[in-house]
Amino acid sequence: MKITDIQVKKASFAFDKPFKISFAVLYGFETMVLRIDTDEGITGYGEAGPFEYVTGDNLDTCMVIAQAFREKLIGEDPLAIQRIHSIMNGMYHGHTSVKAAIDIACYDIAAKKMDVLLYRFLGGHNPTFVSDVTIGIRSPKEMAEECLDWKKKGFSILKIKLGEDIREDAERIKAIRSAVGDDVTLRVDANQGWTVKEAIQMAPLLTSLNVELMEQPVKDYDYAGLKYVTEHTDLPIAADESCRVPEDAAKLANMRACDAMNIKLMKCGGIEPALRINAVSEANNLWCMLGCMGESVIANTAAMHLFAAMDNIRKADLDITFFSHCDWITGGFTAKGGEITLTERPGIGIDVDGF
Ligand SMILES: [Mg+2]
Numbered sequence: 001m002k003i004t005d006i007q008v009k010k011a012s013f014a015f016d017k018p019f020k021i022s023f024a025v026l027y028g029f030e031t032m033v034l035r036i037d038t039d040e041g042i043t044g045y046g047e048a049g050p051f052e053y054v055t056g057d058n059l060d061t062c063m064v065i066a067q068a069f070r071e072k073l074i075g076e077d078p079l080a081i082q083r084i085h086s087i088m089n090g091m092y093h094g095h096t097s098v099k100a101a102i103d104i105a106c107y108d109i110a111a112k113k114m115d116v117l118l119y120r121f122l123g124g125h126n127p128t129f130v131s132d133v134t135i136g137i138r139s140p141k142e143m144a145e146e147c148l149d150w151k152k153k154g155f156s157i158l159k160i161k162l163g164e165d166i167r168e169d170a171e172r173i174k175a176i177r178s179a180v181g182d183d184v185t186l187r188v189d190a191n192q193g194w195t196v197k198e199a200i201q202m203a204p205l206l207t208s209l210n211v212e213l214m215e216q217p218v219k220d221y222d223y224a225g226l227k228y229v230t231e232h233t234d235l236p237i238a239a240d241e242s243c244r245v246p247e248d249a250a251k252l253a254n255m256r257a258c259d260a261m262n263i264k265l266m267k268c269g270g271i272e273p274a275l276r277i278n279a280v281s282e283a284n285n286l287w288c289m290l291g292c293m294g295e296s297v298i299a300n301t302a303a304m305h306l307f308a309a310m311d312n313i314r315k316a317d318l319d320i321t322f323f324s325h326c327d328w329i330t331g332g333f334t335a336k337g338g339e340i341t342l343t344e345r346p347g348i349g350i351d352v353d354g355f
Pocket residue numbers: 189191215216240241262291
């Protein structure tokens with residue numbers, strides 16, 4: 001099989017309401033939708049959802065780099081995904097979002113060629129799982145009310161954004177636990193907002209409120225600090241911004257700096273490097289979770305297939321399409337509350353209208 005063309009198009013999405021995390025307020029997002037055509041008539045879709053503060057690239061760089069990749073990749077075999085990555089990595093360091101777009105489209109093509117869903121192509125057996133939904137930073141009362149709303153809509157796992165003043169963060173999480181009761185799973189994400197000592201101060205409260213994990217408490221570059229937090233609390237600690245690519249996962253595992261890695265396709269460059277992060281983690285007796293950036297159902301469903309395929313990826317944070325809607329990119333999965341079921345169609349099962 002040969003790639004005959006690679007086309008890209010910008011897409012924009014508005015959030016239902018502004019979304020605040022420790023280092024930014026987000027009103028919506030833009031992505032680059034990508035389409036790969038082949039000489040066998042099979043088309044694959046991918047998507048780049050860059051978030052410059054984390055991935056280092058942006059929509060403008062994605063559009064430029066995608067054109068450079070297009071020139072080198074036309075004529076290449078999309079099923080030779082290792083070679084595709086080798087060509088892309090030989091041209092540019094970083095630029096992981098656009099690499100993820102190409103990677104997702106190639107996996108979509110490969111699974112379509114085999115006439116199976118992508119999670120089956122990757123070796124999985126169960127198309128249904130539960131994702132959390134994320135609650136942005138607001139006042140304790142507003143966050144508690146929002147959590148209760150999501151619980152009423154059928155969500156059983158809530159990911160709570162914290163990472164501001166720890167006294168107010170403590171009030172937030174106490175108000176939330178008291179509002180939702182004991183039958184909802186809570187996880188927290190400080191998005192680098194705490195110091196090492198603040199994270200260690202917060203941990204006993206979080207443990208007493210039966211919070212299941214603390215994500216990225218300290219600065220992304222502070223591996224020693226992350227290790228110190230991990231060693232001084234019983235709460236599982238997950239690395240997110242500290243774990244972008246497989247080489248980061250190897251360093252974190254060597255240092256025993258965390259208990260888990262939060263994989264995102266946009267941080268690492270797609271499914272192939274994500275599989276390597278998971279392999280490094282599993283071989284070091286660490287588990288993974290799978291998160292998302294601002295993305296449509298294209299990249300989000302690709303991540304869902306990866307989640308459904310890999311036993312060691314244990315927690316899903318694949319909630320972006322619960323807050324953002326798009327009428328021309330559809331399909332992929334159905335959701336009942338937080339319970340997601342992948343749609344019975346080959347590849348990632350996406351329709352892109354007019355592209
Ligand atoms: Mg995170």
